[in-house]
Amino acid sequence: MNENSLEVLKRATTTAYQAPTTTPVHALHEVLQQTFGTPFVFVDPKGRERFRVPEALPDLDWEMLQTVCRSFASRQFPEIAWEVDPIAVLAIPLTPENGTDGDTVVALAPFVTRLVQPQETLTEAAQETGADPARLTAWAVRQTPWSPQALLNVAALVLDRNRLRRQIDQLHLESDELSNHLASTYEEISLLHRLTNNLRISKNHRDLTAMALEWLEEVIPAEGLAGILFPKSYHPGDQCPDDEPILITRGDFRWDTESVLQLAEMFDVQNAGKPVVRNTPTNSAIRLSCGDVRQLVAVAICEGEKLFGYLAVANHREGLEFGSVEGNLMQSVATIIGIHSGNLVLYREQADLLEGVIRALTSAIDAKDEYTCGHSDRVARMSVRLAMELGYSQESLPDIYLAGLLHDIGKIGVVDAVLRKPGKLDDDEFEHIKRHPSIGHRILCRLKKLEDILPGILHHHESWDGRGYPDQLAGEDIPMLARIVAVADSYDAMSSNRPYRNRLPEDKIDEIFRSNSGRQWDPQVVEAFFRARADMARIADGDEDAFRPQLYQS
Known part of the structure; x- marks a missing residue:
């Protein structure tokens, strides 16, 4: 995987929402080119339209490839359309089902699957593709190698991201249309404007629901208002989640969670499809253990078939009846909360996807050298423990963990022979491996999203006395995050087996840290290391769960 692919996927999942300004296929063209570092040819598998081949691509038999595409254009997943050493042609069907508009087209691009040397002549590949051998070789020498499986995986991630993005676009469009409709219908539209304007300020659906109840209290004359939220959404027919629902109230709402759920079940609010409005005489009030309900409006908080909770108001302050105005207003508010909750689910899925990509990259680094397997994760958790000892806030720990997790990401660009060399590196090899922080x-x-952790990645090999790399920073000029990662990285290296030596004894490690405190490492961080010594050893000895913060909380 080249260095641009993670960048594009990460930027796509963390950029704030904006209305789409380009056609979906054109937007995907840009994303594909940025992700893979090469332009694509877009062909009509039915041959109804001519296609244009960018000058940067070799002169393959594109018409033959267009014919090949007919056999799998209707499928929804990327494939290797053609492969002969060392060339593989990636084909990505772009269909309405995977998030594009209009007729199906297929995006094609050639890649090399291994390094091609200038002295090679790709005669067999040229014959198979109808290309000129010299031109094909000249193009191949300039390319970054991809494994076929990596091409398929990254292409699938791009399509998944596009599908999620289109769903989010649609949800936002529906939310805007709903707000515009309500503006001409209800006098209380100011409440809905305030609510929709706070969709991006609210951190979660609980905050948004509490805000909505506060504003509903201003316009609905009810004695009490409540929102009940489930920790996880569920579908009609499912049992209520085992986790305790969250009850949020305003005014004199005397009913507990069990009573609200009892009312929701009594009137089948979940499946009603509209607001449930009930007005009863005093002598016929709904009698519950926490008090009588004379007037009631209840609505489900849904997005599609997913149920996130309920909104309810009880007992008119003046003894009057509730009607369609109150019911429709609450339905509109519940719809907005439901859309927001659905968006949170989508964003959480994207965050999980991003975290998976990051972990896959760190695993790729570990896989390059069996002796450093797990090194990135241990350094990340050791960095978290040092930061805790230094008084860092709980909110800052995920960033510190990521800095440790990604500190060696640049080793993707280090030659395996150098990385795995069992003996001492020569000067050229050492200069080569010193490039990995900059890479x-x-x-x-x-x-x-990662700009705060970049100093830890770039400067974790700086030395307190200014003799480190890449910038020979010294003392307080070295970013604090880099000083923390440097101690964690060094400790894990010394406490692990390497090709050229076994792990050092603990007393030897302590002696090295003490003698080099104020020379190689920040004395303050070294002191924190010794205060947290037992926990550091616990991580080094294989405790895989210690000091692992949750990433990307929604």
């Missing part, structure tokens, strides 16, 4: 910084530097 890692370059891979991640345009990812806004």
